Amino acid sequence: MLTFTERLSEVIDRSIIPQPVIPLFTLSLSAEERTRSRHRFETPDGQSLFLRLPRGTILQDGDLLKAETGEIIKIAAKPEPVLTVTAQNPLDLLRAAYHLGNRHVPLEVAPNYLRLSPDPVLKDMLERMGVTAIEEIVPFQPEIGAYHAHS
Template identity: 60%
Template sequence: MLTFTQRHPPNDDTIVTFTLPLTAEERTRSRHKFILADGQEVFLRLVRGTVLKDGDILTDETESIYMRIIAKPEAVLTILAEIPLLLRAAYHLGNRHIPVEITSTYLRLSPDPVLAAMLTQLGLEIKEEVVPFQPELGAYGNHSHA
C-alpha cells in the first residue's frame, strides 16, 4: 500500500503517477485509506486537520511518487439569485454552520430538504446538480461538518 504524507499546492508541471477523485467531505480526511480506480490501496497520513483542495499534489516520504487530488463530482444544491438575496441566503446558511461554496453568482451546498425549503421560502432558485463541490474552509481554516 502506498502512503502519502506530504501535500504540495497545485502544479500543472508535476508529472503525477495517480489521481484520486475525492468528495468535499473525503478531502477533509487527513488519515484515511482510499482505493484507486485500478483497485490499488493508498493511505493518507497527512498533518491532522489538513483539508485537501482540487489539484493538490501528494507525495510519499521520499517524494518519488506524485498523486493529484481531484474534486469528485457529487450531488449538490446550487442556489441562484441576485447578490442581495445570495448574501441573505449565505447569512442564514452561515448561522447553521453549513459547508457552503460561495461565488459571486451562486452558493452551493450538500443536498438537504429542510435547507432547500428555507431557501425556496426566501425566494431563491435552487438547482440540483452533480458537480465538484469546493466549500469555503472557514475563517480559521477549519472545515466543520454540522
C-alpha cells in the same frame, strides 16, 4: 501500499523542482473525503493508498501529494450531489448565505451562486426566501473556514 505524507501544493518551489510535476494518477475525492487527513483509499484500478497528512489538512482540487517513496498524485474534486443556489439579485444571494452561515452549513461561495450538500429542509427554506435551489451533480468545494490556513 503507498503512503502519502506531504502536500506539495504548499511547499513546491521552482528552484528546487524546476520541471513540471507529472502525477502518477489523479485521485478524485468528495468534499467530505478531502477533509480526511488519515484515511485508506482505493484507486479505481484497485490499488490501496493511505493518507497520513498533518491533522487538520483539508485538500483542495489540484493539490499534489507526495508519497514516502517519492510518487506524486493529484487530488481532484469528485462530482457529487449538491444544491446550487442562485438569485435574481445579489442581496437575495447574500441573505441566503447569511442564513446558511447561521446554520454552520459547509458552503461553496461564488460571485453568482452558493453551493451546499443536499438537504430538503434547507432547500425549502431557500425557496421560501425567493431564491432558486437546484439539485446537481458537480464538484463541491466548500470554504475551508476562517480558522484554517488558506493556500
